[in-house]
Amino acid sequence: MRFTSEQRFDDGVLERGxxxxxxxxxxxTPEPAPAPAPLVLLGHPGGLAGMYPRLLDRARHAAAEGFAAATIExxxxxxxxxxxxxxxxxxDLRRAVRAGEPVPDEVVDRLVLPLVDEAVPEWRAALDALLPLPGIGGPVGFSGGVISIGVRLAVVEPRISAALLFAGSYVPRAIVEEAxxxxxxxxxxxxxxxxxNDRQMALNLFDAFGSAEKTLHANTGGHTGVPRFEGDDGNRFFVRHLR
Amino acid sequence: MRFTSEQRFDDGVLERGxxxxxxxxxxxTPEPAPAPAPLVLLGHPGGLAGMYPRLLDRARHAAAEGFAAATIExxxxxxxxxxxxxxxxxxDLRRAVRAGEPVPDEVVDRLVLPLVDEAVPEWRAALDALLPLPGIGGPVGFSGGVISIGVRLAVVEPRISAALLFAGSYVPRAIVEEAxxxxxxxxxxxxxxxxxNDRQMALNLFDAFGSAEKTLHANTGGHTGVPRFEGDDGNRFFVRHLR
Structure with a gap:
């Protein structure tokens, strides 16, 4: 792991590329850091540059609760x-959506499963590199999408103690089974x-999760219209489970 | 309106029958009361004596945020x-449930619609009597079930500014339309x-609501297993909308 950039915001948050x-x-990382700060991994749909403003906002919100946050491309x-x-x-997926047709399962499988297979080991390697850093400790939460990556991580990565998952992307049938x-x-x-997003598919996935404590928060609005108060709710969720 | 009993709890909450x-x-009513305290009406499935412990718990939780709370039989x-x-x-409803049959719509209508027709004017009369009391003011929230009573109140009673509704009872088709x-x-x-409870019916009702801001919180567990943290979430919902 090699640090490539560093800047500090006026709320004391230190950002390092x-x-x-x-x-x-x-x-x-929050400053001053409680030692050690729990770490929240920030999931996203890909494209760090375009997602940066929203990721920064989520990271600073988490830092206000004393959490470190990290993401990878x-x-x-x-x-x-x-x-x-x-x-x-x-x-193929766009073609089906444009034609108003249901997206074939095999298209979802071809799009998402290789991404999950490749991304999950990278997120785990990031944990290996991040957790030994000074000021960062466990436990670890995962927050965001791609939801299939969050599901796989929750199954295979014992260092992840709680997950806040954003429904809103296609989920292969195999991932529903993993859930x-x-x-x-x-x-x-x-x-x-x-x-x-297929609402019924999201509800089916929620139903499939084996967790004894699972909560669904559904809100009016489109993909990017998540209400501001859900950021506070998310923080409280991680406070309950990472402290 | 005639007060019939009075007791004060060690957190300063004054309870009056x-x-x-x-x-x-x-x-x-909370003591010391912010003047005037917003009022939360506590809905329930009927039977104040049996519901009392849970109602008291909800009322004291609300009082901790400075809200007055009231309920009627x-x-x-x-x-x-x-x-x-x-x-x-x-x-008729119990017979259908015991037989594992779907409950006919007309049975739900016969059970719930007359209850809504009779109860809603009583809750409105309670508001007429409660709001002029010293230390109580608007705005007003409704919290609880019977969800059909909450729907009707939300439609006809302009003094109610926000509602926290408990899904978990049968809802007539006419009430879904009112929603x-x-x-x-x-x-x-x-x-x-x-x-x-019919989960799909509850989701259909949520979908029907015309509100620009509506949020669904679904949790694992049975009818009486609402997690403690939902009480905090409910308070924050009312803080957002009644202050």
Missing amino acids: FTLGEVPGILW LPGSGDRPRSAAAEEARA RRVTIPLLVLLQWDDEG | FTLGEVPGILW LPGSGDRPRSAAAEEARA RRVTIPLLVLLQWDDEG
Whole structure:
């Protein structure tokens, strides 16, 4: 892990860009840091540059509760090499959506499963690199999407103690089956009027989770219309489970 | 309105029993009261005596945020005269549930619609009597069930500014239609594994509400298993909308 940039915001949050092998990422730590600060991994749909304003906002919100936050670029997004297979699957998905047809399961599988298979080991490697840093400790939460990445991480990564998952992307059937093996506390956010999201599929996924404590927060509005108060609710969820 | 009893709890909450005509009720006010305290009406499924511990808990939780709380007995519950028609409808409903059959719409209509028609004017009369009391002011919230009573109140009673509705009872089709005319901010609680509740019906009702701000909180667990943290979330919902 190599730090590539550093800036401090007026609320005392320290932002550091880093690379982990070929994978760029960002780490935000609160100042003064409680020792050690729990870490929240910030999931996103890919494209750190475009997502930066929203990620920064989420990170500073988390820092206000004393949490460190970190994110890494997804495979095939930002400056990372594209996958021809993923681009083809994305084109097939767009074609179905434009035609008003249901998106075939096999298209969702081709788009999402390789992404999950590639991304999850990278997020785990990021944990290996981040957790030993001074001022950062466990436990760890995952917050955001791609929801299939969050599901797989919740199943395979024992260092993740709680997850706040954003419904709103296509979920392969195999991931719904994996969801039954998730046992950590979950808060699932669903935008009720999300144009690009299958509401029933999101409810089916919520139903599938094996966790004894799982909560769904559904709100009116489209994909990017998550109400501000859900940021506070998310912080309280992590306060309950990471402190 | 006639006060019939008075006791003060060690957190300073003053509890007063009252009768309003034939209808018994309870009023809880925080001490010291912010002047004037917003009022939260506490809905329940009927039977004040049996519901008292949970109502008291909800009232003290609300009082901790500076809210007054009040409730009244439902028609046909507690010491109030039974309705033969309602008893018959309830028996028909139990028969269908015991037989594992879907509950016919007309049974739900016979059970719930007369209750709503009778109860809603009583809750409005309670508001007329409570709001002029010293230390109590507007705005007003409704919190609880019977959800059909909450829907009707939200439609017809302009003094109610926000409602926290508990899904978990049968809802007549006519009430789902009324829900489209609700415009106040809503928080709907749904127990995901509620044995006595039709989950899809609750989701359909949530979908029907016309409110620009509506939020669904669904949690694992049965009818009475609402997690403690939802009490805090409910308070914050009312703080956003009643202050």
